[in-house]
Structure formats: C-alpha cells, structure tokens
Amino acid sequence: MWIEGVACFLGLSLVLYVLLAGADFGAGMVELGLRRKQHQNVVYHALGPVWEANHIWLILVVVILFSAFPRAYAEICTRFHIPLTLVLLGIVFRGCAFTFRHYDVREDRTHTIYTLVFEWMSILTPFFLGVVAGGLFLERAGDDFWSLYLAPWLNPFAFALGAFTCANCLLLASVFLLGETREPELQEEYRRVARRGLAAVVLSGGAVFLAAGWQGVPLIESFLSRPLPLAAWAGATAGAGFLSFNLQPERVWRGRLAVGFTVLCILLGWFGSQYPNLVSSGPDALTLYNTAADEETLRILFLCLLGGCLLIFPPLLYLIRIFKAGATPISEKA
C-alpha cells in the first residue's frame, strides 16, 4: 500500500514538473522562434517568480526514486549517465543565463550571449529528458560500452520521444504565454506558435509510435491492451481537439485547462502503459515492487511527502495570487 502511495507522489511530481517546467522550457523555445525584445519581457514576467521553484519537482522525483526505489535509481543513473549529464548541462546554463540576463546591470552584447544560451539550452534539457524516458522502455543486451551506456538511449525511438517532449513543451508554453500579454501582435504570434506546436505534438507522437514499431517496442500493444492508457489516449485526443478551437486570448483559462489536460493524459498514458515497470520490461524489468525499499522507510517517506504538500501548497498559491495580481518586480522600479 505504501508503495502505491509513494508511487502516486512520484507520478504527481513528474506531472507537475512536465506541466510547469515544460512551459518554462517551452518559453525559451518560443523565444528562439520569435526573437523580439517584448518576448523576453513577457517571458521574464511570466516565469520570473516561479521558475526557481520549478527545479524542485525534478529534485523531488530524484529524491523519491533514491529513497523509495533505490535499485531503479542506481540503474537509471548508470545506464543513462551520458544523456543525464547533457540534461544537467542544460539546466545549469539555462538557469544561469536566465538570471544573469535579467539581473546584470548593463544591457549590452553580453545579453545576446545570455539569450542564445538560454534559448538553446531550453531545447537541450527537455530533449534529453525525453530521450531518457524513451530509454526506460527498452531492454538492454550486451556487455560492451556501446550496449551498456550508448545503445539504451542512442536510438530512433528514444530520440523520437525527445522530439515529442520538446513539442509538448512548445505547446504548453505558447498556450500559457497567450494569456500573459495584452498586445494583439504578440497574441497573434503566440497563437500561430501554438497551432504549430499542436501539429508538432501530433506529428512527433506519430513518429514515436512508428519508431516503436520499427524497433520492436510493444508500445501500441500496451496502449491497446489496458484501459487506462486507452482512455488517456482518447482523452489526449479530445483535449487537443478542444484546444485547437480555444486558442483565443479571451478564453485564456479554457485554453490552459485544455492543454494541461492533454499533457496530463499523455503522461497518464505513459504511466498506465508501463505500470509497474520503472526500467525495461519483461521478466528482467525493474519494477516499483522489486526495487522498493522496506515498508517502514516507505511509510515515513509518504508521511513526509504528505506533510510537505500541506506545508508548501498554501504559500505557493499565495505567491501565484500575488504575482498574478499584476505586480511588477522590484528590479523594474527606478
């Protein structure tokens, strides 16, 4: 029972990371496509107060994994050492570039460098996180360096999933940013990006299934054979459809709920099709059950997480309320 409870927190943390940090990463990608000063301001105002907090969901995923499912954590860190290193590079450079750009006292050519770094690193991290997620589906065979440390992630399926992740981030960000600006020109640009993002999600999603078929990953079968992923697939399709009709700045919250629901369904589809496997599938799979820590540890972890939620969510909601009331950050004032 505690295993399932902790697994729920793991899933919740992952969902929050994808939704919130996904929009965060996507904003950097949107900047790359649209390249204007006003975008940078919109992005800073949108992300500014909350982006520091977004790291925490990823850290929470890591902590839950090593506390509750340590063997799976060790295996993931060994097998995917290289792509995870790239993810980290992206996180470090992106975070620093974003902050430095805003807090540097003078605006000159260094700002171009910060911007370039911020935008490209915004692609690197979600791409390789997607690659790792894809790699989790795959078996591993062989004892040489290639089979152990490269093949698990350097393949079309994992890369397709990396692209799919980026497409989702772009979609999340453009829909979110649509509601963050009053200027009609910017709104129209965000709408265009959102439509392209939606198309990218559908196309890259198709590529994921194609690559799965080509590589012999039983992805379609696992979706069709279980009720949850099947329902999630249907939900994602419906959500995407609803979203495409609600990309108007007047209907900000409908659009946001629709995109959040769509991405949530995509994630639930993933969890549902893989459950209870964490790494690989078949008889050698590392599952929630065969990698779990002992019951006492799980119980204490679950209670800590529950306590943490109760402690954290009120201040978080207060922050969002204050911020959304149109506050300007102190650094903007004379």
Add this chain to the structure above:
Amino acid sequence: MSDLFAARTQMALSLGFHIVFAVIGMAMPFLLAAAHWLWLRRGDPHYYQLTRAWLRGVAIFFATGAVSGTVLSFELGLLWPRFMEHAGPIIGMPFSLEGAAFFLEAIAIGLYLYGWNRIPPWLHWSLTLVIGFSGVLSGIFVVCANAWMNSPSGFDWNSGSPTNIEPVRAMLNPAAFSQCLHMTLAAFESTAFGVAGVHAMSLLRKPDSRLHRSALKIALAFAACTALLQPLSGDYSAKSVAQRQPAKLAAMESLFHSQSGAPLLIGGWPNPDTGEVHYAIEIPGLLSFLAHGQWDAPVTGLDQIPRDEWPPVAVVHTAFQVMVGCGTVLAIVAAPALWLLGRASEALFRPALLTAFVLCAPLGFLALEAGWVVTEVGRQPWILYGFLRTSEAVTPMPGLTFTLGLYSGVYLLLTVVVVFLMTRQVRSVD
C-alpha cells in the same frame, strides 16, 4: 587518472563550487533583513539602495546555487550509484526535508521580489527571515546527511546491505550537531567577511559613502560574532571527531605514533612512508588536552589504523592547517572590529583597518573549502565510514576523466561570469 580519482575530483569540484553559493544564500538574507529593517525604521534612502544592491547579488548567487545543487542531487547517483542504492532509503528523509525547505525558500524569494508594494511592509520584511531560516534549515538537513556518512547510524549491516532502517536515528546521528553548528557558523562567517571586504574596498575609494559605511557595519556585526564563536565550535567538533573517527583526527594532526601527552603541530609537512613530520612547530601535550581534556590522555595515532585505511595524510593535514590558520586570522581581526562597532567608533573606517577587511575577504571562503577537504578527504577510503569504501561505490561506467573535464570547464566558466557580473554590479553601485 583512474576513473575513481576522476569521480572523486568531480564530486569535490561540484561540492566546492556549490558551497560558495549555498552559504551566500544562507547568510545574505539575514544581512538583507538588517538593511531592510533599518530602512523601515529610519527611512534613510541609502538603506533602501543598499537593500536593492544586495538583492541583485543575492538573486545571482541564489540561482547559481540552485542549479549547482540540482547537479549535485543527480551526481550522487551518476557518480556513486552503488552507494545510493544502499544509502538512498536511509538518508532519503533529510533530503526530502531539504527539498521542502528549499521550496519554501524559493517561494519566499519570489514573494519578496514581487510583493514589494503588494504586501504590508512589515509582513514583506519578515519574508527575509523566512528566506534566511529556510535556507539555514536546508543547509542543516544536507549536513545531517553528510554527518551520517561520517557517523553511520540507524541501520544494521548484514552481508553487504542495510536492514532495520531507522531514518530518524540516521538523520540525528552523533556527528550531526557538531557538523551543523560548525557549518552554519562558517556560512555566516565567510559570507559576512566577504561582504565586508567588498564594501571596505569601496570605502577606500569613497570614504564618505553612507551606503558603504552602513553595509560594512552590518556585515562586520555578523562577521565578528561568528568569527569569535567558530573556534569554540571547532574545538567541539574536534573532540567529537577524536571519539568517532580517530583516523581522521590522526591525519589532521599528522599523528603517526599513538602516544599520551600528544603534541599539537602547527604547520609541518608529513611523510607517510617514514612516519615523520618536517618543519612543524610542536606544542607538547596540547593535542591530548584539546582532544580529550587531559594533558596526558592517550591519542590514537595512524599506527593503530590499518595501512589501507589511512586517509591521504598530507592533504588532510595541510587543509586543516589552512582552515585553522584562516580562522585564527579572522578571529584576531574580529575582536577589535567588534569592540569598535560596539563603541560606534570612527576608527573602524581608518584606511589601515579597511585594508585589513579587504584582505580578510577571501579567508572565510578559503577556510570553508579547506574545512570540507578535511572532513571529506579525512573520511577516505570510506564513503560510509567503516562500512563501504569509496572504491566500492563508484559507477562502473568508464571514461569519467572526460566528464571531469566537462564539469571543470563549466564551473570555471560560471566562476568567471559571476565574478564579471559582480564586478559590474559593484561598479554600478558606485
């Protein structure tokens, strides 16, 4: 370079880089609280300008600290998966609590930055204390996890893996209090002397600046108090280490031969092969007295430790001397500084004293890094003292020299950029 050595070096670089930003993030909110409080109480605009100037620095350091902390949480697994496989469930709790504290801190920072005219002034001010206390708590939880590595508790070890895990007992291990106390004081001491030095340098150029004068006074208050308390904390820590990790104490002091009435060494270069220490100043009996409270108490030397369990003596000893040396200098500067502060004396701003403060600026951070070398290298060859060796814990993936090179480049680049930014920041304030 062996993969194990590359992994150890990479971890050391990552920790060494992160710690600077982490301590600034821990201590600066309290300095900010002082400046902001003075503005609310006295209304002088220079307090407001000081708060804003410090805020910019804090934001830059906090962000860099946050991302380097994220790197560390991954590196625990990327570099030491076989350690985390066993230790993860045992120290999961302090890490989860650290995450919660960090999250609270991030939210409070967001509120502080964005709520300037939206929240009642004194409530807004109190956020600096929320940021500060959650930052300090965050540091304490992480240090508890590190303390557990030095003083393992809360589990039974059966044929290579832990059972009967008690996470609370693991977190509240025998080394936790001494390490947390020493580290928290170190965070304030190093940050405060660093800030004092920066403002002292500005005062040498602009002696009449009210902003820099107030900044120096606030920073010195924190610096002087902590610098005088730190030797007491250090003494307590050393006594604790003498009980729990005699090999570490022996390496710190280069004590090759167990003896009663053991001498304290100042300086000196140890030769582990011959068991001699060259060029050291010996104070007879002082080590026995400091470690165990009696001049003739026996102190365990390296001769009672199996040779394959010796830490790298020269590194640990040298780092210890550097740490104590820096700490002593800071305490010597702190005493008159505190006296002059208390009397609100103008002598505090004489060029000679200002120059002293400028020279002291890096010493706190040097002591900080040296201290971490003492405790981490002094624990080798163990990653979990007495249970698991570092060599048994490292990732099987080869090619770690490459990742070491990569991260070294990253940290070097970031250091350069942060220094560049802070230089521009300091110049703009003037």
